[in-house]
Amino acid sequence: MKHPVEDTIRVLFIEDDPAVAEMYKLKLELDGYQVKVVSNDDQVMQEAAALRPDMIFLDLRMGEELGIATLQRLRATDGTRHLPVIILSSRAAQEMAGRGFKADVMDYVVRADPGPSGLTWNIDDWARVAAS
DSSP states (O other): OOOOGGGOOEEEEEOSOHHHHHHHHHHHHHTTOEEEEEOOGGGHHHHHHHHOOSEEEEEOSSOHHHHHHHHHHHHTSTTTTTSOEEEEESSOHHHHHHHHHHTTOSSEEEEESOOGGGTTSSHHHHHHHHHO
8 A cells, every 4th residue: 555755654663684674674665654774773762863753663583672672762752652663573472562561662563473564454553543
């Protein structure tokens, strides 16, 4: 589903594996989203402030503790506090849901081993929640 340019949804994708990041970025861009990939945890807050994303994808598969710390920083910052965050993880959904609540997550979806086509199934609704 393509989006008009003036209605483009901005996505910040936090992923440290370049091949995985490129695969997801390509899929999201083909579906009409503006995507900025950040691989270095130190750059997440700076890029979030510059992009002002409508939503954030956070891949926890590689470095879960670092990812949870990033999530906590996003939730502690005014500009990103209420953004929908979609957590990508290879862990069981119930286990990640428990971790999410401990990290003070307000909006999240846990997708265990998602393929790129599974990313956009509800992205419009998630991004619209953040805009309202």
